[in-house]
Amino acid sequence: MVLLNWVDALFVGMLVVVLAVKFGLRWTQSPEELGYVFLKQKAAALGVDVNRIPDSAFEAIAEMSVASARDRALRSRTSLDQAAWAGALEEEAKEISKFVNGAPCNRRSLAPHILTEYRV
Helix, strand or coil, X not given: CHHHHHHHHHHHHHHHHHHHHHHHHHHHCCHHHHHHHHHHHHHHHCCCCHHHCCHHHHHHHHHHHHHXXXXXXXXXXXXXXXXXXXXXXXXXXXXXXXXXXXXXXXXXXXXHHHHHHCCC
């Protein structure tokens, strides 16, 4: 009986540690790493079939978009907060949707150029 309780406690303890590490890593990830997931979710919410677009294209768009937002923040001498890079990624998701649907895209957007490069 005591052995069973120790095994249960060990199992529950390991589960708590795994969940703590998983969610702890989410808070410590860079905007580029989180941006990839965020961009893919926003594009899917806009009706884009994200399975047709390679993950490497989403990663490249997120990386370039966050880098651009970081440059703008440095030029304006402000910090890069979550709202800044999230706004930049939302705009790129809109441009991905336009590109996939054949609508004209913004010339300053990175998404159409990267998607063309990846032959989407």
